[in-house]
Amino acid sequence: MAVPTTFEVVHNCGHAITHDLASRSADQRAGYARWLAARKCTDCWRADHHADAASTKEWLAQKRAEEEAAATDWETQFDMPPLEGPETILSWGARSRHQLVTRAYTELVTEGTWDEADWAQLEEQIRRVTRAGWWVDQRDAEGADLPELLDAASDRDRPTENPFR
Numbered sequence: 174m175a176v177p178t179t180f181e182v183v184h185n186c187g188h189a190i191t192h193d194l195a196s197r198s199a200d201q202r203a204g205y206a207r208w209l210a211a212r213k214c215t216d217c218w219r220a221d222h223h224a225d226a227a228s229t230k231e232w233l234a235q236k237r238a239e240e241e242a243a244a245t246d247w248e249t250q251f252d253m254p255p256l257e258g259p260e261t262i263l264s265w266g267a268r269s270r271h272q273l274v275t276r277a278y279t280e281l282v283t284e285g286t287w288d289e290a291d292w293a294q295l296e297e298q299i300r301r302v303t304r305a306g307w308w309v310d311q312r313d314a315e316g317a318d319l320p321e322l323l324d325a326a327s328d329r330d331r332p333t334e335n336p337f338r
């Protein structure tokens with residue numbers, strides 16, 4: 174009986190593909206078939222690699238667009254001033270501001286002890302900080318820390334009082 178030249182290989186993606194291994198020497202075919210079985214079939218491999226690069230990029234772009242739309246809606250609804258700074262970080266700043274303020278509202282009002290009047294005061298402070306870079310810098314901050322962060326920001330912007338006046 175001759176060693177077969179075609180092998181039905183069940184790849185680890187689940188697809189069964191008949192491979193023509195005639196080009197391999199008879200004593201290498203079984204080993205090669207096992208090697209193939211531990212891998213995905215060519216179609217799945219290609220699809221994965223194509224998907225990896227393209228879909229990650231697409232997914233990120235899609236996520237950014239959604240976050241940006243949410244930030245813009247929020248800015249309109251709550252009358253937030255546009256941010257200032259280099260063009261390249263304006264959108265990032267806007268997304269960071271919206272996300273941090275949303276976290277703050279959840280932690281301080283929804284789950285915390287603040288009432289709407291407390292929040293309205295904080296919102297005034299939020300409106301005063303329009304530097305996109307500042308919001309980008311605070312992007313990983315805890316929502317509950319926002320009041321302290323805003324206090325620090327407004328202290329710095331306040332003109333220094335002249336003690337000799």
Ligand SMILES: [Zn+2]
Pocket residue numbers: 184186187188213214215216217218
């Ligand atoms: Zn497959």
